Structure formats: structure tokens, C-alpha cells
Amino acid sequence: MDIALVGIGKIAVDQHVPAINASPDWTLAATVSRQGSVDGVDSYTDFAQMLAERPEIRVVSLCLPPVPRFGYAAAALAAGRHVMLEKPPGASLSECHRLIELARAQGVTLYATWHSREAAMVAPAKAWLTDKTMTRMTVTWKEDVRRWHPGQDWIWEPGGLGVFDPGINALSIVTEILPDPIHLTAATLEVPENKQGPIAASLRFAHPKGADVSAVFDWRQDGDQTWTIEVETDAGTLALHDGGARMVINGQEHRAEGPTLEGEYPRLYANMAGLVATGDSDVDLAPMRHVADAFLLGRRETVAPFHD
Structure with a gap:
């Protein structure tokens, strides 16, 4: 086509x-x-x-x-x-x-499209969690905005999402792998005094079975970038690292046979071909709802100005 x-x-x-x-x-x-x-x-x-x-x-x-x-x-x-x-x-x-x-x-x-859902180990993580009772989930998404969004001023303006531009990737994975829906209960948004969008955010969620669910996003990370989701369950722990490229269950690493992160966009385009062929649509807004709730419920804290 x-x-x-x-x-x-x-x-x-x-x-x-x-x-x-x-x-x-x-x-x-x-x-x-x-x-x-x-x-x-x-x-x-x-x-x-x-x-x-x-x-x-x-x-x-x-x-x-x-x-x-x-x-x-x-x-x-x-x-x-x-x-x-x-x-x-x-x-x-x-x-x-x-x-x-x-x-x-x-x-x-x-x-x-939610490209992070197509990371290699997201589907296996979802399958493993299906019959587990979760007690805690911690999301840590920290990266260097200068590396990934150089000179992109629009990302700091209203509608640009700020740190939620990468943070929504984490939320797209969370909403994909969890068997039960969650909703936001509190947030803190750190906004540079010279910007409209947040440079960091901390979030807390309500889980229907009482699990402790939280997330931290930060755009001020130096050195190694951190894209990790850690889950504690009644059957042990699961961790997704590198944005879903690697999965560790109870200390044992599980690796994908095919592409990891580099397979995300090819899989999106394969999905699109399938949807067009069948006449279907796929518009899951769950990750975006959490971001909207964060802007509605979030407490703003002004922090030091940011310059590229």
C-alpha cells in the first residue's frame, strides 16, 4: 500500500x-x-x-x-x-x-500508536502478570532532554506535555501489562520558571486490589538513561529495563529472540497494515487519561530555569 x-x-x-x-x-x-x-x-x-x-x-x-x-x-x-x-x-x-x-x-x-508497547519484552511481561497478585509497582523514567529533544521548543509549550512526552511511554506500558486498571490520585509537577511544561513529575495511583503504584519522571538525567518498571507480586518480582527491551523475573533475565527496541516501529506499521486490511481501528486513550489527570490533580512546584 x-x-x-x-x-x-x-x-x-x-x-x-x-x-x-x-x-x-x-x-x-x-x-x-x-x-x-x-x-x-x-x-x-x-x-x-x-x-x-x-x-x-x-x-x-x-x-x-x-x-x-x-x-x-x-x-x-x-x-x-x-x-x-x-x-x-x-x-x-x-x-x-x-x-x-x-x-x-x-x-x-x-x-x-504507542511505540513502547511494541518493545520486545512487554508482551511477555503482560503474560507473566496475568495470574499474579501485585503488591507494588514502581516506575522510574529518567532521561536527558538535551539528548532526545534538542531545540524542540514546542515540547515545553501547552500541548507539548513536557516530561510527559517520554513519561507517557512508560504509562503506555503500564496500562498494557497490568491486569487491573489504575487511576491517578496525586501528582507533583516540577516546572522550570522559564517554561510552561514540567521537567519532572512524581505520580501516585490507586489500584483496585490495594497495590502501591507510583512513578517518577525526570528530564534532568545525566549519564545512563533509566527506563525501568519494577513489579512485586505474590510470585516474586518482575522488572522491565531499557524501556521494555529487557525483562528480569526473580533475578533471571529473559531475552527476546528478535529485535528489542528497534523492532517497535516496524511492529507498529505491521499493526497498521493489519487494521487497514480488516477495516478496524485501535485508539486506546488510557495512557493519555493518566497524563490529563496529572495536569488536573498535580501540585505545581517552580524550579530553576532550564536552557538547552
Whole structure:
């Protein structure tokens, strides 16, 4: 199938383009971007023009920042195109629900992707936890914003999520692997005095069976990056490390046979091909609900200014 990629920035170049080019399901037929392009691929700066001139392109993958994404997604759906959304699926929950309605009315596929759910050991962790009684879960997600988001000012603005841009990856794994739903009860958001978005956050959740569930996100990490989820159960402990690439159960490491993190985006595009083939959609908003709740319930603390 032909696919158009919209928003040719760092994530598109690093992840989406290689995944599409390596896929047996897709041909990158066009790009839309004000600045970026892909060698050998027709490029547009105007999305409406691409939709009008390329009716044979039935699928659009949107890699834009969250705030402008809704307009592009709504236009694509109105034109009868299937739409794949980078995470988070929108700047607000209301936008996402509107896109679900539009996709349903048009009879097309809408796929809200959560790439961290496709890390190699997430599915095995979910399977192991299915019949266990959890007593504690601790999420530690600490990275260096300068390394992963250099010069991306939009990420600090309203709708950019701040530290929840990576933190929502952790929440996408948590909501995937837990047998029982959780909800946020308290949060502290550390906001630099010169920014709109938080640079760090601590969260606490209620679990229906009384487990102690907490998370810490921080963008000020030097040295090794930390993406860990640790779970204590009645059958021992499980830990996911490196964003779900590695799993340790009761001290024994379990390794994936295939790609670990580098397999995330290829699996997303394989999922999208399957959804289009069956006419289904997949728009799970659970990770985003937790972030929205954190902004609603979170206590703000002003911290030192941050400069790239």
C-alpha cells in the first residue's frame, strides 16, 4: 500500500522512514513537510494539495507535534484516508474522541500508536502478570532532554506535555501489562520558571486490589538513561529495563529472540497494515487519561530555569 508521511522531523527520519522502507506492506509514496524531505520521494509543503493530487494514497501517517496534529488528521479522515497517529494521539482527549467519531463516520481506520508497547519484552511481561497478585509497582523514567529533544521548543509549550512526552511511554506500558486498571490520585509537577511544561513529575495511583503504584519522571538525567518498571507480586518480582527491551523475573533475565527496541516501529506499521486490511481501528486513550489527570490533580512546584 502507498503511504504518505507528514512531518519530516527527527522521529520521522530516525524511526518512521526506516520502518516503512523495510516493510513488505508499505511504499513511501509522498511526504508533507515545511522543511524536511526524503530522497527519492515526492515531497509537498501543502497537505491539502497532496490529498487532492494523490487520491491513490489511501493511508497517512502523522508525525507532527500534538497541537497541529488534529487539523491534519481531521482533513485526512474527511478525505476518506486511513490515519496513523504518532504518540500522543492528540493535544487533548476531546480532540481524540472527535477523531474517533470522524473515522467511524467515514468507515476508515484510525490507529493511535504507542511505540513502547511494541518493545520486545512487554508482551511477555503482560503474560507473566496475568495470574499474579501485585503488591507494588514502581516506575522510574529518567532521561536527558538535551539528548532526545534538542531545540524542540514546542515540547515545553501547552500541548507539548513536557516530561510527559517520554513519561507517557512508560504509562503506555503500564496500562498494557497490568491486569487491573489504575487511576491517578496525586501528582507533583516540577516546572522550570522559564517554561510552561514540567521537567519532572512524581505520580501516585490507586489500584483496585490495594497495590502501591507510583512513578517518577525526570528530564534532568545525566549519564545512563533509566527506563525501568519494577513489579512485586505474590510470585516474586518482575522488572522491565531499557524501556521494555529487557525483562528480569526473580533475578533471571529473559531475552527476546528478535529485535528489542528497534523492532517497535516496524511492529507498529505491521499493526497498521493489519487494521487497514480488516477495516478496524485501535485508539486506546488510557495512557493519555493518566497524563490529563496529572495536569488536573498535580501540585505545581517552580524550579530553576532550564536552557538547552
